[in-house]
Amino acid sequence: MAKQGILIVLSGPSGAGKGTICQELLRSDPDLNYSISATTRLARVGEQNGVNYWFISQVEFQKMITNDELLEWAKVYGNFYGTPRHHIATILNSGKDVVLEIDTQGATQIKKKFPQGVCIYIVPPSLDELAKRIQKRGTDSLENIKTRLSSANVELKYVHNYDYVVVNDEVQSAAAKIKAIIIAEKCQVGRNIITIENILSNVKK
Amino acid sequence: MAKQGILIVLSGPSGAGKGTICQELLRSDPDLNYSISATTRLARVGEQNGVNYWFISQVEFQKMITNDELLEWAKVYGNFYGTPRHHIATILNSGKDVVLEIDTQGATQIKKKFPQGVCIYIVPPSLDELAKRIQKRGTDSLENIKTRLSSANVELKYVHNYDYVVVNDEVQSAAAKIKAIIIAEKCQVGRNIITIENILSNVKK
Numbered sequence: 217m218a219k220q221g222i223l224i225v226l227s228g229p230s231g232a233g234k235g236t237i238c239q240e241l242l243r244s245d246p247d248l249n250y251s252i253s254a255t256t257r258l259a260r261v262g263e264q265n266g267v268n269y270w271f272i273s274q275v276e277f278q279k280m281i282t283n284d285e286l287l288e289w290a291k292v293y294g295n296f297y298g299t300p301r302h303h304i305a306t307i308l309n310s311g312k313d314v315v316l317e318i319d320t321q322g323a324t325q326i327k328k329k330f331p332q333g334v335c336i337y338i339v340p341p342s343l344d345e346l347a348k349r350i351q352k353r354g355t356d357s358l359e360n361i362k363t364r365l366s367s368a369n370v371e372l373k374y375v376h377n378y379d380y381v382v383v384n385d386e387v388q389s390a391a392a393k394i395k396a397i398i399i400a401e402k403c404q405v406g407r408n409i410i411t412i413e414n415i416l417s418n419v420k421k
Numbered sequence: 422m423a424k425q426g427i428l429i430v431l432s433g434p435s436g437a438g439k440g441t442i443c444q445e446l447l448r449s450d451p452d453l454n455y456s457i458s459a460t461t462r463l464a465r466v467g468e469q470n471g472v473n474y475w476f477i478s479q480v481e482f483q484k485m486i487t488n489d490e491l492l493e494w495a496k497v498y499g500n501f502y503g504t505p506r507h508h509i510a511t512i513l514n515s516g517k518d519v520v521l522e523i524d525t526q527g528a529t530q531i532k533k534k535f536p537q538g539v540c541i542y543i544v545p546p547s548l549d550e551l552a553k554r555i556q557k558r559g560t561d562s563l564e565n566i567k568t569r570l571s572s573a574n575v576e577l578k579y580v581h582n583y584d585y586v587v588v589n590d591e592v593q594s595a596a597a598k599i600k601a602i603i604i605a606e607k608c609q610v611g612r613n614i615i616t617i618e619n620i621l622s623n624v625k626k
Contacts, residue, residue, distance in 0.1 A: 337610070342620055375617050380608040383616065393608055400605030403585040403598055405542070411588065412580050415547055 219410065221308040222401055223251075223330060224315045224394070227323035228338035229368035231350040233384040237338060238317045240391040249307045251316040254280065257295035270300065288318065288325035299326065313398060320371045327377060334401050336394060337378040341385045343368065424615065426513040427606055428456075428535060429520045429599070432528035433543035434573035436555040438589040442543060443522045445596040454512045456521035459485065462500035475505065493523065493530035504531065518603060525576045532582060539606050541599060542583040546590045548573065 226234045242248055254270040256277050265271045272280075277296045280286050289298030299316060307314050318326070327335050340346035346368055350361050375381055380397055384390040401407065431439045447453055459475040461482050470476050477485075482501045485491050494503030504521060512519050523531070532540050545551035551573055555566050580586055585602055589595040606612065 336608075339617070339620055369621065372617060372621055375610055375613075378610050380605065381610050381613045381617065382608055383620075393604055396601040396604035397608060399598055399601035400585065403541075403587055403602060405580055405583055405586050408580075408586045412544070412577060412586065415544055415588075416574065416577055 219311050220407070221311050221313040222398060222407075223304060223308060223326075223333040224313060224398060225323050225326055225333050225335045226315060226317045226338060226394075227320055227335065227378070228384075229320070229340070229346065229371045230364050231346050231353070231368070232338045232340050233349070233387065233390070234317050234338045236387050237382075237384060237390050237394065238315055240387050241315055241394060244391065245395070247312055249312055249314045251299060251304055251314050253297050254286070254300050255295060255297045257297075270303075287329050288322040290319075290322060301329075320374050324374065324377055334380070334397065335378040336380045336382055336397060337375050338382055338384050338390065339372065339375070340368075341383055424516050425612070426516050426518040427603060427612075428509060428513060428531075428538040429518060429603060430528050430531055430538050430540045431520060431522045431543060431599075432525055432540065432583070433589075434525070434545070434551065434576045435569050436551050436558070436573070437543045437545050438554070438592065438595070439522050439543045441592050442587075442589060442595050442599065443520055445592050446520055446599060449596065450600070452517055454517055454519045456504060456509055456519050458502050459491070459505050460500060460502045462502075475508075492534050493527040495524075495527060506534075525579050529579065529582055539585070539602065540583040541585045541587055541602060542580050543587055543589050543595065544577065544580070545573075546588055 226238055228234045238250070242250055252266065252268075252270055254272050254277065256272060256274045259265065259269070259271050263269065274296065277289075277298065280298065280300065281289060285301050286298040287301050287304065289296060291297075299318070299322070304314050304316075316326070323335055326333055340349065343365060347361060347365055350356055350364055356364065382390050382393045382397075431443055433439045443455070447455055457471065457473075457475055459477050459482065461477060461479045464470065464474070464476050468474065479501065482494075482503065485503065485505065486494060490506050491503040492506050492509065494501060496502075504523070504527070509519050509521075521531070528540055531538055545554065548570060552566060552570055555561055555569055561569065587595050587598045587602075
């Protein structure tokens with residue numbers, strides 16, 4: 217049996233920078249795979265099926281929920297979004313790792329259904345810094361920024377559901393820490409039963 | 422309160438290369454500290470108190486056992502050897518890490534008394550390779566080599582008492598994995614309660 221890959225779940229409050237870190241991880245490690253979500257929303261111009269999303273019908277999505285084929289799912293503004301279990305399992309079984317970027321609620325669902333997943337919480341160095349980053353993006357009204365900060369304050373309390381916390385003071389440094397976490401996880405005793413058995417079986421030769 | 426350092430316990434069967442890896446870690450990280458053992462044996466020529474060992478009397482050693490001042494201890498060929506808790510605690514409280522190289526029994530004692538210690542088991546790539554390494558050292562008789570291999574075979578079954586397992590196929594690569602483990606451990610949620618509290622307290626400003 218080949219060694220299993222690892223599912224890395226990146227989560228954190230909006231504006232913490234999980235998307236940028238995820239892109240940096242994928243850029244610097246060509247062997248790392250990105251988990252593609254399934255959605256019932258229509259593809260936008262330029263979006264491709266199996267690249268940006270798996271675009272599926274509401275009926276198909278409901279069937280996946282019923283058959284427990286989704287590691288997590290949510291309904292956002294009338295559209296369904298979810299993480300198909302099969303796609304991830306195929307990659308992990310081939311010994312490769314998968315990274316998944318998701319909100320706090322999705323990460324909590326995944327940890328329940330797939331406890332061997334490694335859940336990493338990306339946090340800003342401070343809430344002041346988070347406010348600056350959201351303002352800098354320029355896509356949110358003052359009211360929205362307040363809501364995001366208040367929500368971040370609540371979400372940060374869920375950090376105890378995670379395995380690791382990485383402060384995103386600088387993207388390269390945060391990505392380096394996540395790479396170290398992946399190496400360390402691969403060294404965990406529980407993930408190396410086969411390695412040990414192989415070493416021990418050698419004596420019988 | 423300053424962030425606590427981490428106690429890294431390197432263990433593994435004789436010949437696995439834990440000593441060489443430990444030296445490599447200390448060489449490449451000047452901030453890493455080595456745990457100095459206490460012993461009742463006499464200092465050899467060139468050995469210095471507080472550098473190679475803490476040389477103490479049998480009475481002092483017994484007092485340390487009674488006062489639970491040792492994280493582990495053992496009697497070897499009539500002499501006592503042990504790991505003083507105080508020396509390690511002082512370094513960890515200053516936020517620096519400590520590395521400790523010890524046999525399987527010692528590591529098991531430490532894990533019980535100091536569960537926050539990170540126990541890493543260094544294993545050879547195979548028992549054949551372990552045999553080659555012991556032979557290459559040229560300090561063991563054929564009989565001794567057989568005993569060491571048989572003991573390694575038994576010891577390897579204790580790997581489940583450890584947190585991580587690192588295959589020492591090459592010293593640099595094994596040391597790099599241990600460095601990654603240290604980084605990852607520092608990101609564990611349980612070790613970052615203060616960081617999270619600091620981020621959250623920021624919102625009150």
